Amino acid sequence: xxxxxxxxxxxxxxxxxxxxxxxxxxxxxxxxxxxxxxxxxxxxxxxxxxxxxxxxxxxxxxxxxxxxxxxxxxxxxxxxxxxxxxxxxxxxxxxxxxxxxxxxxxxxxxxxxxxxxxxxxxxxxxxxxxxxxxxxxxxxxxxxxxxxxxxxxxxxxxxxxxxxxxxxxxxxxxxxxxxxxxxxxxxxxxxxxxxxxxxxxxxxxxxxxxxxxxxxxxxxxxxxxxxxxxxxxxxxxxxxxxxxxxxxxxxxxxxxxxxxxxxxxxxxxxxxxxxxxxxxxxxxxxxxxxxxxxxxxxxxxxxxxxxxxxxxxxxxxxxxxxx
Amino acid sequence: xxxxxxxxxxxxxxxxxxxxxxxxxxxxxxxxxxxxxxxxxxxxxxxxxxxxxxxxxxxxxxxxxxxxxxxxxxxxxxxxxxxxxxxxxxxxxxxxxxxxxxxxxxxxxxxxxxxxxxxxxxxxxxxxxxxxxxxxxxxxxxxxxxxxxxxxxxxxxxxxxxxxxxxxxxxxxxxxxxxxxxxxxxxxxxxxxxxxxxxxxxxxxxxxxxxxxxxxxxxxxxxxxxxxxxxxxxxxxxxxxxxxxxxxxxxxxxxxxxxxxxxxxxxxxxxxxxxxxxxxxxxxxxxxxxxxxxxxxxxxxxxxxxxxxxxxxxxxxxxxxxxxxxxxxxxxxxxxxxxxxxxxxxxxxxxxxxxxxxxxxxxxxxxxxxxxxxxxxxxxxxxxxxxxxxxxxxxxxxxxxxxxxxxxxxxxxxxxxxxxxxxxxxxxxxxxxxxxxxxxxxxxxxxxxxxxxxxxxxxxxxxxxxxxxxxxxxxxxxxxxxxxxxxxxxxxxxxx
Numbered sequence: 001x002x003x004x005x006x007x008x009x010x011x012x013x014x015x016x017x018x019x020x021x022x023x024x025x026x027x028x029x030x031x032x033x034x035x036x037x038x039x040x041x042x043x044x045x046x047x048x049x050x051x052x053x054x055x056x057x058x059x060x061x062x063x064x065x066x067x068x069x070x071x072x073x074x075x076x077x078x079x080x081x082x083x084x085x086x087x088x089x090x091x092x093x094x095x096x097x098x099x100x101x102x103x104x105x106x107x108x109x110x111x112x113x114x115x116x117x118x119x120x121x122x123x124x125x126x127x128x129x130x131x132x133x134x135x136x137x138x139x140x141x142x143x144x145x146x147x148x149x150x151x152x153x154x155x156x157x158x159x160x161x162x163x164x165x166x167x168x169x170x171x172x173x174x175x176x177x178x179x180x181x182x183x184x185x186x187x188x189x190x191x192x193x194x195x196x197x198x199x200x201x202x203x204x205x206x207x208x209x210x211x212x213x214x215x216x217x218x219x220x221x222x223x224x225x226x227x228x229x230x231x232x233x234x235x236x237x238x239x240x241x242x243x244x245x246x247x248x249x250x251x252x253x254x255x256x257x258x259x260x261x262x263x264x265x266x267x268x269x270x271x272x273x274x275x276x277x278x279x280x281x282x283x284x285x286x287x288x289x290x291x292x293x294x295x296x297x298x299x300x301x302x303x304x305x306x307x308x309x310x311x312x313x314x315x316x317x318x319x320x321x322x323x
Numbered sequence: 324x325x326x327x328x329x330x331x332x333x334x335x336x337x338x339x340x341x342x343x344x345x346x347x348x349x350x351x352x353x354x355x356x357x358x359x360x361x362x363x364x365x366x367x368x369x370x371x372x373x374x375x376x377x378x379x380x381x382x383x384x385x386x387x388x389x390x391x392x393x394x395x396x397x398x399x400x401x402x403x404x405x406x407x408x409x410x411x412x413x414x415x416x417x418x419x420x421x422x423x424x425x426x427x428x429x430x431x432x433x434x435x436x437x438x439x440x441x442x443x444x445x446x447x448x449x450x451x452x453x454x455x456x457x458x459x460x461x462x463x464x465x466x467x468x469x470x471x472x473x474x475x476x477x478x479x480x481x482x483x484x485x486x487x488x489x490x491x492x493x494x495x496x497x498x499x500x501x502x503x504x505x506x507x508x509x510x511x512x513x514x515x516x517x518x519x520x521x522x523x524x525x526x527x528x529x530x531x532x533x534x535x536x537x538x539x540x541x542x543x544x545x546x547x548x549x550x551x552x553x554x555x556x557x558x559x560x561x562x563x564x565x566x567x568x569x570x571x572x573x574x575x576x577x578x579x580x581x582x583x584x585x586x587x588x589x590x591x592x593x594x595x596x597x598x599x600x601x602x603x604x605x606x607x608x609x610x611x612x613x614x615x616x617x618x619x620x621x622x623x624x625x626x627x628x629x630x631x632x633x634x635x636x637x638x639x640x641x642x643x644x645x646x647x648x649x650x651x652x653x654x655x656x657x658x659x660x661x662x663x664x665x666x667x668x669x670x671x672x673x674x675x676x677x678x679x680x681x682x683x684x685x686x687x688x689x690x691x692x693x694x695x696x697x698x699x700x701x702x703x704x705x706x707x708x709x710x711x712x713x714x715x716x717x718x719x720x721x722x723x724x725x726x727x728x729x730x731x732x733x734x735x736x737x738x739x740x741x742x743x744x745x746x747x748x749x750x751x752x753x754x755x756x757x758x759x760x761x762x763x764x765x766x767x768x769x770x771x772x773x774x775x776x777x778x779x780x781x782x783x784x785x786x787x788x789x790x791x792x793x794x795x796x797x798x799x800x801x802x803x804x805x806x807x808x809x810x811x812x813x814x815x816x817x818x819x
Contacts, residue, residue, distance in 0.1 A: 041369030042650030047657045050372045070730050072524040154779055160512030182775055183509050188647045192590050196463040211645050215669060284661050
């Protein structure tokens, strides 16, 4: 050949191509996997991720490393994964923010099309609790009490757009009662405000508030899920107490960037299902109030689409604006 | 006495070899991460979280707690040595601690910080044992109206923070308020001054502001001079505090402990505010307030005592009410929950080995920390003999790593650089960073609580005067104002 450098380049290209093919054929995974969590450490999302990560690592044979990218109610983490390389080495812990953010803030990604949904790991119902001095003793009484006094009842939340807040907005939307929203910075201060009676009503994370109920510091009216909670079978659901169809929950799910190869997605799905069903993981997740779901990618994707529509209506009706 | 029996039982639990080992591991790790800016107890506890699955509940919580309060000890080290606040709560320690180091008194400053922390830690622990449940109930009396009045009082008192020109001090507080406003408003959910940047939606982090204003700005200023090694001009005058130092630091430590213990119990007020509050108090009651900001040992002892006392009493809402006041507490609570332990109002009765064992371990942990930290003083001080051309890139490197690790986002590192430039400009204008930081901390809290209190009162401002605790703060605010405006006080200001 006249030009040796071209020959060299050709050889190099061939070698690189072969290496690339070899790499593609190497069994996934060959390196650690980033598990992106949309909240700083300490929240339920982070705790579920950290409970799940060791079991996932074991199944996949490589470390699954939890990486907290808090901010904007998961939008920062979600955007990161939406634009990440679809190679199976970046996965995302979804949270309800995934389906409510589209109605609240401007996003630089598509919450449906940019993702391959793997499985919904589980959910935890909220508990509708009131301060002991608050008269209503049931959901029916609460509705009647609130209808007589529109705009008098204060409900607390852990912040605008959170599951605690939106559970109450959905209740108002479905029953037509009018409450006043008092937002706090996080679940701790919100719960303190309820315990001290500054607000009357709160849709709290079940494992945290059930202890207060047992100690007589709060009174439980109903659980927000469609079914009664295994941890508190004596408490009725909102739906069975006169608001049929009412359902909210905090939930956790697993997704990856949209163009991730199907084989890798199948592997992640298999390992995720295995992880959530491992007895010790199951026991720990149930300890934080989670009901294990572990459904199919199709079921999970359909759930996401339905939820985005549902909350768009509620958020519009409630007049909540993010930006 | 029943309490003595409980404590004896607790020490019995804590003195097992296993628990002592975990306690030591916790406090040693805590000291280490406290030294690194940004890498706080929250990140560390999160990383160790899965390990606790395989531990019994008591050693697990003893270790996690050790990390938490151990970090408060370590946090002061870099504040004093190189003006770099390792933890939120030690930003105030920079003001006088760093000046002491520049005068060759880094040793006494570090030792004082360790001893003050030890004293405060012991008292804080005793408070949990003696009055935990009572203090927990007291914290519940603080509603939005009370917080508003408390913050208002602190904001008015913040005029004390300024060293020289009062107008410049005020301008700095206002600038701090503006920086604090960035991000989503808690009450309305509106994003303010975020310019569509998602990273700004949650505001600018405390470590970003503190590290930028103190550490980065200081380095830039030092590099301006031709001979930067003169940063630590004075020769080393002994490693340990003199008898006079100890005497000067004694009462500030006691007062700092009292202030810190009160703030620690309040969810949401936090240790940062406690160290500011006690610093302002010390400066106000000092015979010669002009010494503050120029290496006053009281300015090290009081805030260090306050933040460590607050770190201990912060356990009260978690242990007695089952409420996680902060994210770090939430993680510890979750660790217990996953062990099948329902922390809540009855934890003292249900799980006495956990409750009293933890309290006893805190005392032991504090002792370990002081034993661990005092010999380290010599090591740290020797660090200052490293030529500045080696020292400053290392400081910058640690700042960057620390701030990156808070949310694994390079954006925060860029923000430190931006705030650092601001800090440099402020130094050139002879404006001090401390009032800015205070405004940054207080402003959002004041606004959030004021609007919430008025929302709950349906717009009726008398709510601040009809609730007794709130009224007391309002009267105190008025008194502070009167004292400041009174001609005598003004004259003494101008004399400085």
